[in-house]
Amino acid sequence: MEHIKVVAFDCDGVMFDTTKANMAYYNEILQHFGRPTLTPDQFAYCHSHTADQSIAHLFNDEKSVRAAQNYRKNMSYIPFLKYMILEPYLKPLLEKLRPGYKTAIATNRSNTMDRVLSEHGLEEYFDLVVSSSDVDRPKPYPDPLIKILEHFEIEADNALYVGDSELDEIAAKAAGVPFVAYQNRSLSANFHIKSLKEIAQILDIKIA
Known part of the structure; x- marks a missing residue:
């Protein structure tokens, strides 16, 4: 993979196990409006979609959606950061990738990404962060990955994208970027991995 x-x-x-954080975040919003907590299907949707899309999915009429969006935008995500768990081997992998490789993030998170990185001391490890706020069309559209390719002035086959959802798979395929499926064998991918440590093996670099 030279x-x-x-x-x-x-x-x-991928970078974080955000199950508890996102569950608590959306349940806080639902409970504020007297709604039941997330079902497994609702959580699966919210896991990979943007916050705006998730609210629209959870609240099914325009008035409720508007009220929930306003409430969400005035909420702080900071109380939920403590529930985010760094994935094993992420930091050691990032340390080994630099400076030989550029690193980037393509996420459907919006304005919370910077705080997430700073809270976990990860800002210095990434050359570019593309959130849903940075593109007109978030994943599953290829726009976030195309933005990364354009920023680094590279071709699609010069990048590798690590994701765990169908939205990631669709975006990578549309952008022509080789896709690494993380802990999800149901996805169509160039590589399937169970641990981020395996990225080092794909790139033939050593990691402790």
């Missing part, structure tokens, strides 16, 4: 120049990551479910 032609790979950029390794890009999804955030939720």
Whole structure:
């Protein structure tokens, strides 16, 4: 894989186990409006979609959606950061990737990404962060990955994208970027991995 120049990551479910954080976040919103807590299907949707899309999915009429969006935008995500669990081997992998490779994030998170990185001391490890706020069309559209390719002035096969959802798979395929499926054998991918440590094996670099 000598032609790979950029390794890009999804955030939720790849860099972090965000199950508890996102569950608590959306349940807080639902409970404020007297709604039942998330069902498994609702959580699966919220895991990979943007916050705006998730609210629209959870609240099924325009008035309720508007009220929930306003409430969400005035909420702080900070209380939920403590529930985010760094995935094993992420930091050691990032340390080994730099400076030989550029690193990026393509996430459907919006304005919470910077705080997530700073809270976990990860800002210095990434050359570019593309959130849903940075593109007109978030994943599953290829726009976030195309933005990464354009930023680094590389071809699609010079990048590697690590994701865990169908939205990641669709975006990578549409952008022509080789896709690494993390802990999800149901996805169609160039590589399937159970541990981020395996990225080092794909790139033939050593990690402790």
